[in-house]
Amino acid sequence: MTQEASGVHGAVWLAxxxxxxxxxxxxxxxxxxxxxxxxxxxxxxxxxxxxxxxxAAAQHRSEAWTDVPLLDDISVGxxxxxxxLGTHADWAVPGTRxxxxxxxxxxxxxxxxxxxxxxxxxxxxxxxxxxxxxxxREALDATQAAGGRTGP
Numbered sequence: 001m002t003q004e005a006s007g008v009h010g011a012v013w014l015a016x017x018x019x020x021x022x023x024x025x026x027x028x029x030x031x032x033x034x035x036x037x038x039x040x041x042x043x044x045x046x047x048x049x050x051x052x053x054x055x056a057a058a059q060h061r062s063e064a065w066t067d068v069p070l071l072d073d074i075s076v077g078x079x080x081x082x083x084x085l086g087t088h089a090d091w092a093v094p095g096t097r098x099x100x101x102x103x104x105x106x107x108x109x110x111x112x113x114x115x116x117x118x119x120x121x122x123x124x125x126x127x128x129x130x131x132x133x134x135x136x137r138e139a140l141d142a143t144q145a146a147g148g149r150t151g152p
Contacts, residue, residue, distance in 0.1 A: 010069070010110040010124030017043030030109040034116065041101025044130055045087040046071075046080040048097045049140070054079045056146075057139035064135035069124040071107060075117040080105060084130045091133065093140055 015026035018038040029036035040046055049057070051072060058065055069082040080099075083091075088100030099105065108115055110123035 008111045009126040010128055013128055014038070014069070014107065014110060014124050030112065034112070035106040035108055035118070037104050037106050039101065040099045040103045040105055041085065041088065044085055045083045045098055045100040046105055047083050047087065047091060047093075047131075047133075047136065048073075048078040048080055048099065049136075050095060051077050051079045053095070053140060053143060054081070056143040057136070060139040060142045061135055064132055064139070065122070067125055067127060067129045068122065068131045069110075069128055070121040071105075072119050072121045073117060074119065079121060081131050081136060082124070082128070083133055083136070087133050093137060096140070 011027075011030075012023070015023035015036075019026050020042075026036045026038065054070070071080040072078075073080065083098070086100065088098035088103075091098035106118065108118055108120065110120055114120070
């Protein structure tokens with residue numbers, strides 16, 4: 001499968017997992033505004049992690065990051081990590097923020113060229129996975145223990 005086809009499949013997954021039968025509305029937003037505002041807490045939650053922490057944490061258990069959508073927001077220095085539905089209910093890692101219902105997130109189309117301050121660090125591919133919350137906590141804790149995480 002080509003990278004472009006994988007990006008289209010990832011875009012379809014993102015639209016369907018956030019809006020279900022109304023996925024067409026996501027495509028309309030992407031075509032009109034380059035970003036679609038997607039509700040969290042329907043098909044997945046997201047956790048906002050400072051980009052510098054995430055870069056250091058990604059070196060721990062690198063297999064846990066395979067195929068997990070990661071969206072960089074350059075304007076605020078955070079990366080959004082796609083997590084299983086319900087993660088926000090018991091997420092308690094200082095310096096990070098879990099977003100579930102009723103939050104929303106503005107995302108660019110994964111198969112489109114980058115535009116603006118939000119860019120896919122790892123777009124959802126043909127077979128996206130959600131990050132294991134325990135693996136992310138472990139990686140962030142290991143980074144802090146190694147002195148790589150001092151503040152957002």
